Structure formats: C-alpha cells, structure tokens
Amino acid sequence: MTLPPVEPDSLVVTLDTGDRIHVLDWGVPSATSLPPLLLIHGLAQTAWAWAPVARRLRAATRVLAVDLRGHGLSEAPPAGYDLESLAYDLLTVLVAHGFGPDAGGQPAVLVGHGFGAQVAAWTARVQPGAVAGLGLVDGGWEELEATTRMDAAEFLRGLAEPPEVLRSMDAYLADRREWDEASWDADQERAARAAVDEKHTGRVAPVVRRHALAASVRTMFGYDPEAALAEVRGPLLVLVAEAGGADDETARERRLALDDLLRIRAAAGHPPVRVVRYGGVAHNVMRYRPDEVSAELLGLLVAAAAGDV
Numbered sequence: 001m002t003l004p005p006v007e008p009d010s011l012v013v014t015l016d017t018g019d020r021i022h023v024l025d026w027g028v029p030s031a032t033s034l035p036p037l038l039l040i041h042g043l044a045q046t047a048w049a050w051a052p053v054a055r056r057l058r059a060a061t062r063v064l065a066v067d068l069r070g071h072g073l074s075e076a077p078p079a080g081y082d083l084e085s086l087a088y089d090l091l092t093v094l095v096a097h098g099f100g101p102d103a104g105g106q107p108a109v110l111v112g113h114g115f116g117a118q119v120a121a122w123t124a125r126v127q128p129g130a131v132a133g134l135g136l137v138d139g140g141w142e143e144l145e146a147t148t149r150m151d152a153a154e155f156l157r158g159l160a161e162p163p164e165v166l167r168s169m170d171a172y173l174a175d176r177r178e179w180d181e182a183s184w185d186a187d188q189e190r191a192a193r194a195a196v197d198e199k200h201t202g203r204v205a206p207v208v209r210r211h212a213l214a215a216s217v218r219t220m221f222g223y224d225p226e227a228a229l230a231e232v233r234g235p236l237l238v239l240v241a242e243a244g245g246a247d248d249e250t251a252r253e254r255r256l257a258l259d260d261l262l263r264i265r266a267a268a269g270h271p272p273v274r275v276v277r278y279g280g281v282a283h284n285v286m287r288y289r290p291d292e293v294s295a296e297l298l299g300l301l302v303a304a305a306a307g308d309v
Contacts, residue, residue, distance in 0.1 A: 006055065013096040021089050022073035026054045026063040034061040034301040035109050035132045036099050038090065042114030042139065043216060044208045046072035048194040049113065051187035052290035053297065061301055066093055068119065070212020072194060081215035083122040090123045091130055100130035109304050111135030111297055113286065115220045121228040133235040133304030135297060138283050141225050141238060142257040147250065152221035156214055172196060172204050183288050225261055235303040236273045237296060243282040
C-alpha cells in the first residue's frame with residue numbers, strides 16, 4: 001500500500017512532576033465517529049514503531065503515539081517505571097488532548113505492543129472510564145517468567161551488550177532491513193533510526209536509557225495479567241505473533257497462558273475477546289503485517305464506537 005508521506009506533529013506533554021512526555025500526533029481527520037486511538041510502543045522502541053499503522057488509520061480517527069518515559073524523546077527520571085506511574089503518564093497525555101473523563105472528553109482506544117500492552121492494560125484498570133477499548137499486540141496477557149522460562153535478571157543480562165553498539169548506522173539499518181525486505185519502507189527506517197543514537201565513533205547504541213530499561217524490565221516481569229484485565233469490559237482485541245508456528249514450545253506456553261486468561265474472563269461473565277494469531281510472524285507484528293493489523297484496529301475502533309461488549 002502506497003501512502004502519502006505525511007509527517008506527524010511532534011509534541012510534548014508536561015507531567016505534574018515537570019517531566020516531559022513526547023507524543024506523535026497524526027492529525028485531526030476531517031470527520032469521524034470513531035474514538036481517538038493512543039498507540040504505545042514496546043520495550044526499547046519508540047512511538048515511530050507505530051508509524052506504519054498510524055499512517056493507515058489517520059484518516060479514520062485521531063491517532064496519537066507516545067514515547068514511554070525513558071524511551072525515545074521522553075524524559076528519563078530516576079524513578080517512576082512502575083505500571084501505576086506509566087499509566088498516569090498515558091492518562092496525562094489523554095487529558096492534554098481533551099480525551100477521557102478528567103478532561104470532559106470521550107474515552108480513547110488504547111493499543112499497546114509488548115511491554116506497551118501491559119501499560120495499556122494497566123491504564124484501563126486504573127481509569128476504566130478513559131478507555132473505550134483495548135488492544136494487546138503480542139503482549140499483555142502472559143506472565144513472562146512462565147512463558148519465557150527466565151526471570152528479569154536473566155533477561156537483562158541478555159540485553160547487557162546489545163549488538164547495535166558494535167555496528168555503524170549503515171550496518172544497523174542493513175540488519176534491520178534483512179529481517180523482512182518486503183515490509184521495509186521509509187516508516188520502517190524512521191522507526192529503526194529513532195530507536196538508536198549515533199555516537200561520535202560512528203557506532204550506534206539504543207536510545208533507551210539504561211536505568212529506564214532495567215526498571216522497565218523488572219516491571220515487565222512483575223506484571224499480573226489477571227489483575228490487569230480482570231475488569232476490562234469494553235472491546236478487547238489480542239494479536240498473537242507465533243514466529244515458530246503454533247507447535248513451537250514457547251508458542252504453546254503462550255497459548256496456554258492466553259487460554260487460561262480467556263477462561264477466567266468467561267467464568268466471570270466478561271464479554272468474549274477477539275484473538276488473531278499470526279503464524280510465522282515475529283514479535284513486531286505491526287511492522288510485518290501493517291495492513292492486517294490496521295484492519296483489526298479499525299474493527300476495534302468501530303466496536304468501541306458502537307459500545308459493543
């Protein structure tokens with residue numbers, strides 16, 4: 001799909017603490033009956049990771065994408081990487097744009113990827129009146145220690161020396177392009193560039209600050225999906241990446257975790273959840289399948305507008 005090269009506005013929302021959160025605003029559509037959409041990136045990524053989807057949906061509704069604290073162009077305070085604080089950041093972004101009950105505006109649909117899915121779900125738990133619908137893109141329904149068979153410390157050790165620090169920008173971009181040549185475009189390159197800093201040596205390193213990364217990982221591995229999603233009553237969409245196929249061991253563990261959560265919700269009388277699985281697709285689903293993901297999110301927006309539960 002060829003889309004016009006529209007650039008989003010780059011905005012800053014200031015928290016009560018004085019810290020600033022960076023937001024990409026893809027503009028106000030000429031007319032829409034759909035709720036606004038807030039997109040939340042995953043660990044060590046930025047708002048630009050959502051550009052392929054935001055560009056496809058910007059004509060349908062107001063689309064915002066946020067840099068979580070410690071990531072991208074948002075500030076990185078020494079603390080505040082727990083889910084409550086991160087949810088507060090998102091709610092502040094919504095209020096600043098006139099959305100949610102605290103602003104006297106309509107609720108938004110929140111869609112998060114990976115760690116961002118956890119933050120989105122927790123925001124719905126903290127302030128359900130601000131969230132008209134919830135999308136979880138390859139995250140947010142599982143306890144990571146159970147499905148990955150590692151703890152936060154082991155996960156962090158794996159990130160201690162990311163390969164990006166050994167590469168030039170050209171080598172780094174070439175590596176990212178090789179992940180999937182078919183989906184690589186200007187948005188993908190922008191997202192890749194936004195996730196790293198180019199040092200004076202010519203090498204690149206992740207832009208996420210080390211203390212923010214460590215704290216975010218600890219939060220990510222302490223996430224309780226049942227507590228987060230127990231009372232979510234609006235439309236709920238779950239997109240699952242199964243890179244190794246449905247029979248892969250990790251995929252089986254994740255499938256069991258999701259099935260358990262669906263049973264718990266059904267037993268509590270909650271509405272059904274739409275689950276879409278992408279066999280042979282890696283974690284960054286919105287990169288590899290932007291058309292399909294955009295179509296699913298549009299369906300979620302329509303369901304939220306209709307008040308479907």
